[in-house]
Amino acid sequence: MTLSKQDLIKIAEIARLRLDQGELEKLEKDACEILEYCAKISEIEGGGNEAYFARKSLKAKLRKDKTKDCDNADEIKTEFCKSQGGFMASPKSL
């Protein structure tokens, strides 16, 4: 299994990461070695089973709705790094 630098740049873009040249060189080598080793899972005979996630007997238990006091505006305001005149500053996202 090989992953080229171009592949890694594409994957990094999807993963919201930026890689410098040094990181790319190291990752290319490490990723190829790791994937080559992990490709051993193809050797497993009888692997045509159900996909296993965790305990199969697990049943989702839903919580009952409960009302609670949400009068904590002042506490929430303390989480902002900056405020002025009752307005809160947050990072620009658009």
Added chain:
Amino acid sequence: MSHFKNLEKKIGEIEKHDDKIGSFLETCFEDARKKAKKLDAGGGGGKLAGKVFSLKNNIAVKGMKMTCASKMLENYTASYSATVVERLLKEGAVLVGSVNLDEFACGSDCTKSALTQTRNPNDLERVVGGSSGGSAASVSANFCDFSLGSDTGGSIRCPSSFCGVVGFKPSYGLVSRFGLADLAMSFDQIGPIAKSVDDAAKVLEVIAGEDEKDQTTFGTKTEKFSQVTEEKVKIGVPKEFFDGCDEQVEKIVRDKVSVLEKQGCQVVDVSIPISKYAVPIYYVLVYSEFASAMQKYDGLKYGACADLQADLTSSVSKARSESLGDEVKRRILLGTFVSMKEHKNAWLTKALKARDFFKRGFDKAFEQCDVLIGPTMPILPWKVGEKSDNPLEMYLTDVLTAPANICGIPAGSVPAGKVSGLPVGLQVMGRWGDDAKVLGAMKSAEK
């Protein structure tokens, strides 16, 4: 000894030695002193009254920093406490501080922390094991009576083995993970690290049981782990657990099995050929779950504040790239790769199916015995920096611990001996839900 004196003794040890060991990231001595004084005055009490504990810094304590040993969360203060923390505090345990780990629990030797370096109290040139390295070191160095770690592929048992203490990973679902920063949701469990099996069992009794905030948990409040006794169990010794194992480690573990046989345990040889695939199955699945779990650290809603770039994507990428370490980036990238639509069937789906096959291989072994015993780690603690440049070599050291997480079964490490002053751990694994039986077998092996 009063609770306050016990605490002061521990604080004294921390102040005297932790600059060399580097286990703590944050201490809370004053709060601890107030609580110990209150307990001495008759205020409160409980099953763990006055027991001093440390906490892996990926578990939330309201008002304390929860960094996950990452620059990404260096300044994050938890706004609520994990269920396990609330349960310990309610039973009178005294928190003395939070301890180091590999960044986001990604590592097997605690050298991947972005915040400090933890060293093995038994030999400062050697690694402490990971990822709960600070937890095991703090117990081994007498900085606390017990600690909590988290275990995704051996992160409680590996450092416990390397530090010569007891570590226990409960059955999947026995302990609530509410308040734990997740690494891989279908593998993670919180568990105790302590000086003895009895102490670990007492802590487990307090933290175990159903929690409406973690839907994987089940009710076991009737189970009295603190009353476990030595068990004359039928022990299976898988030959594959010794493949590639250090000869001196193998000798110590086999000698201990002989002692257990003389004590009245029946010992049978078993074979689990599938166990050699533990590392590839484990890592493909962990990469995928970890990449998903890490998406929330975008520098906007969570994590280090993003510098504004020309567009939103650039802001997020910059924050993540500057704040995350090499191993974390490697896992995110490989997790993204194995989960991509064009690669999913060849990697992720195949690994999920292999997990089912793997689990059935262990179920079959448990038809012949009550518990499986082998070394916790195949090798002795290595020198700091020795495996830093070769991630695959580091991953391979998880080969004996990852199976318990793949199967969701209980497993614990108990000290079995030493080689040139370096501790060797013996691992006991049991069927899912047989936590008490595993603790009983560990107690027999502890003698």
